[in-house]
Amino acid sequence: MEIIGLFGGTFNPIHNGHLALALSVLNTLNCSHIRFLPAAIPPHKAIPAVTAQHRANMVQLAIADHPEFILDTCELDRQGPSYTIETLHLLRNRLPDQALCLIIGQDSYLKLPSWHRWLELLDYCHLLVVHRADTEHKLQLHAEHENRLVDIANAAERFAENTHGFISYLPVTPPDISSTRIREALAHAEIASIPGIPEKVLHYIKANHLYQS
Ligand SMILES: Nc1ncnc2c1ncn2[C@@H]1O[C@H](COP(=O)(O)OP(=O)(O)OP(=O)(O)O)[C@@H](O)[C@H]1O
Numbered sequence: 001m002e003i004i005g006l007f008g009g010t011f012n013p014i015h016n017g018h019l020a021l022a023l024s025v026l027n028t029l030n031c032s033h034i035r036f037l038p039a040a041i042p043p044h045k046a047i048p049a050v051t052a053q054h055r056a057n058m059v060q061l062a063i064a065d066h067p068e069f070i071l072d073t074c075e076l077d078r079q080g081p082s083y084t085i086e087t088l089h090l091l092r093n094r095l096p097d098q099a100l101c102l103i104i105g106q107d108s109y110l111k112l113p114s115w116h117r118w119l120e121l122l123d124y125c126h127l128l129v130v131h132r133a134d135t136e137h138k139l140q141l142h143a144e145h146e147n148r149l150v151d152i153a154n155a156a157e158r159f160a161e162n163t164h165g166f167i168s169y170l171p172v173t174p175p176d177i178s179s180t181r182i183r184e185a186l187a188h189a190e191i192a193s194i195p196g197i198p199e200k201v202l203h204y205i206k207a208n209h210l211y212q213s
């Protein structure tokens with residue numbers, strides 16, 4: 001079975017850490033493609049000052065050179081918080097016979113028990129957790145996932161044999177970049193000098209006067 005990666009985020013804005021993470025997952029799992037899913041209303045964050053449409057446009061610019069990366073705006077068409085379980089329900093209806101793999105950073109995994117209907121996530125997809133700088137160098141597995149863990153060396157094979165139900169941990173560390181730090185830098189620094197985001201995204205931010213105080 002093909003494995004389709006699902007990478008949700010606020011992407012406020014998308015940065016090189018997101019892109020490096022997605023490339024590592026693509027290569028490790030040999031995904032057919034990865035769908036980038038910008039959240040319209042992130043469930044656990046303040047509503048971003050930058051619109052979902054601008055954030056999605058920046059994702060599109062950032063992934064344009066990678067044919068295996070696709071922008072999926074399905075969360076922009078819904079009202080209310082962008083709960084991942086609802087997105088998975090929708091995508092599972094659209095893609096009934098493929099292995100779906102939700103990709104999250106380790107900081108997100110630590111907070112997973114606070115997600116809406118989190119125990120049902122593995123009924124729809126596999127889960128790949130990627131290490132993030134400043135978190136422990138080992139997966140802090142939630143007890144509820146204990147018999148679902150697969151070693152990363154076997155993950156591509158095991159995930160491809162099943163549409164959902166397993167979890168694995170990728171111990172590579174994407175560059176230590178966060179959207180928060182980029183927003184802070186954009187508010188205080190010369191816009192030409194912001195590292196960590198693709199050039200085209202920086203141009204878009206500049207042209208649309210985003211993130212400036
Ligand atoms: N540098 C990174 N390394 C590893 N994982 C990352 C990195 N940046 C983002 N992620 C993961 O990507 C997903 C989407 O992240 P998000 O769009 O919230 O970016 P962020 O940089 O964490 O944003 P913010 O600083 O605004 O909280 C999350 O699961 C997060 O853990």
Ligand SMILES: O=C(O)c1ccc[n+]([C@@H]2O[C@H](COP(=O)([O-])O)[C@@H](O)[C@H]2O)c1
Nearest residue numbers: 008009010039042043044083084115116
């Ligand atoms: O479904 C939930 O309850 C839930 C709670 C927090 C985060 N998420 C999703 O996790 C992804 C990363 O979230 P964030 O806030 O770190 O950008 C994004 O796709 C969010 O919609 C989902």
